[in-house]
Amino acid sequence: MIARISYAFRETWASFKRNVTLTMAAVITSAVSLLLVGSTFLIQRAFDNLLTRWKGDVELIVYVRSDADVNQIQVIQDALNSQPAVIDVSKLRYLDQAQSYAEAQKLFAGDPGTLRLLTPENIPSQFKVVPISQDSNLIRELGEQFRSLAGVREVAYAQDVFDVVARVSQFIRIATTAMSIVLLVVAVGLIWNTIRTAMFARRREIEVMKLVGATNWFIRIPFMLEGLMQGLIGGVLSCLGLWGLNTAWSNAVADFNDTELAALVVTDGYMRFVMFILLGIGAIAGAVGSGIAATRFLDV
Amino acid sequence: MIRLENVTKTYGTEIPAVRDASFEVAKGEFVFMVGPSGSGKSTLLRLMNRQEQPERGAVWVAGKDINEMSDSKVPYLRRNIGNIFQDYKLLLNKTVFENVAFALEVIGRPKHVIRQQVPAVLDLVGLSDKEDRFPHQLSGGEQQRVSIARAFVNRPLILLADEPTGNLDPATGEGIMRLLDRINNTGTTVVMATHDQRIVNMMRRRVVQLDRGVIVRDQERGVYD
Ligand SMILES: Nc1ncnc2c1ncn2[C@@H]1O[C@H](COP(=O)(O)OP(=O)(O)OP(=O)(O)O)[C@@H](O)[C@H]1O
Numbered sequence A: 001m002i003a004r005i006s007y008a009f010r011e012t013w014a015s016f017k018r019n020v021t022l023t024m025a026a027v028i029t030s031a032v033s034l035l036l037v038g039s040t041f042l043i044q045r046a047f048d049n050l051l052t053r054w055k056g057d058v059e060l061i062v063y064v065r066s067d068a069d070v071n072q073i074q075v076i077q078d079a080l081n082s083q084p085a086v087i088d089v090s091k092l093r094y095l096d097q098a099q100s101y102a103e104a105q106k107l108f109a110g111d112p113g114t115l116r117l118l119t120p121e122n123i124p125s126q127f128k129v130v131p132i133s134q135d136s137n138l139i140r141e142l143g144e145q146f147r148s149l150a151g152v153r154e155v156a157y158a159q160d161v162f163d164v165v166a167r168v169s170q171f172i173r174i175a176t177t178a179m180s181i182v183l184l185v186v187a188v189g190l191i192w193n194t195i196r197t198a199m200f201a202r203r204r205e206i207e208v209m210k211l212v213g214a215t216n217w218f219i220r221i222p223f224m225l226e227g228l229m230q231g232l233i234g235g236v237l238s239c240l241g242l243w244g245l246n247t248a249w250s251n252a253v254a255d256f257n258d259t260e261l262a263a264l265v266v267t268d269g270y271m272r273f274v275m276f277i278l279l280g281i282g283a284i285a286g287a288v289g290s291g292i293a294a295t296r297f298l299d300v
Numbered sequence B: 001m002i003r004l005e006n007v008t009k010t011y012g013t014e015i016p017a018v019r020d021a022s023f024e025v026a027k028g029e030f031v032f033m034v035g036p037s038g039s040g041k042s043t044l045l046r047l048m049n050r051q052e053q054p055e056r057g058a059v060w061v062a063g064k065d066i067n068e069m070s071d072s073k074v075p076y077l078r079r080n081i082g083n084i085f086q087d088y089k090l091l092l093n094k095t096v097f098e099n100v101a102f103a104l105e106v107i108g109r110p111k112h113v114i115r116q117q118v119p120a121v122l123d124l125v126g127l128s129d130k131e132d133r134f135p136h137q138l139s140g141g142e143q144q145r146v147s148i149a150r151a152f153v154n155r156p157l158i159l160l161a162d163e164p165t166g167n168l169d170p171a172t173g174e175g176i177m178r179l180l181d182r183i184n185n186t187g188t189t190v191v192m193a194t195h196d197q198r199i200v201n202m203m204r205r206r207v208v209q210l211d212r213g214v215i216v217r218d219q220e221r222g223v224y225d
């Protein structure tokens, strides 16, 4: 067993050295494509953060002053419930201060300064309103009426964020997904090619191996290992790149001090998850791609 | 040990390379396959370790129909069959020792087995003093001995030799022939394709003659023609 493993690693390393250029091309392409895959994940996550407030067709949010008493909150709720022609009363949700605080953690992920100022005590609670009417003027009119109520701190409209952000995020998502798929295909193609070249360089050995009765797996494994290493190294490089990009972006956003942009940041936990995914995709694509290539060129 | 039953093998759409061939080789037997160039000798040998598969007929080796076995079993069949070629097929970047060890290494034999069996077989072929040389530092006859050592190191039941003396001068070829004879005397079945009239006539072993893919003669203690 040990003899087999050391054999596989020796062969993998020798083949790496023999094919430096092609190997580099395969590694770099897989790194770039995985970087794009990772960016897609992060961008999507960032926009999801930004839009958390507006999940579930919420078009209007009525923020309640943190010092409002129970009666004042009840007045606002009654006023909302009295508008069944405009508002879908069944979907009306009240987020108390604790729930609003939890939501703010995402919203201000990139803005620790703001986040530090918030506590579950000073944060506004909120009513999330899903309208029935599609008429945005009507919704705005209604919202303005609430501004004058005691206990209301602020009224916000999805329209203000949504139109631009939703469209931009969708465009970016489609573009990066498409590009990363194309590049991933190219990367697998390059790995396929390195394996074919490596097998051609060793065709005499492979011929002898087959004649003396080496199993196909034995012949194939060093090549699969080579593909796996290429994919994995590409994955590691893409993780480094993604880490750098995210850090640079987070710093830039922090400088802006703009509350909307602050949501466009991804925190460490999710970043680690994405990196794990990238390494996994790199390793699997490399091993499977080269395994299929090796089988294809091995023909018993 | 080997039995062919009405075997026909055609490459592409041309006339068959082997047509309706039937014969049997007993355990421990030595057989010469002779015939003009292109008569199907190499094809017949390749049919015996499933490098080729026939369109019709069956090939039995050590009691098994080798064309019925699954692809994954073929390597284990081949561990029982050694192969020798006219062009040796040695790995040029490996020493004599490494070339022979390679055959054991790639079937997963442990190091201590390799350390014990490789020197033994190199001794048998008379190359003990040259185990650290590379193939280009050896004569043709010596290279062929390395390839015989590699084919025999795993003690196969059968040895298939395709014109093993084809590139050698008569005296060297005779030495190789004597080596194969000694291996045959250990009980290994040997099938040897050859053009070497002198050797066939000298050995007086069984001769199977092919002509355009058809077996035209099968003679005990035969001569070349
Ligand atoms: N891989 C192949 N593809 C197509 N045709 C082949 C192939 N191998 C052999 N042939 C053809 O099959 C016939 C028999 O070839 P084979 O090599 O078995 O002859 P041989 O008796 O070994 O000849 P030689 O004495 O020259 O080695 C020939 O006509 C040859 O052209």
Ligand SMILES: [Mg+2]
Binding pocket: B041, B042, B043, B162
């Ligand atoms: Mg031939």
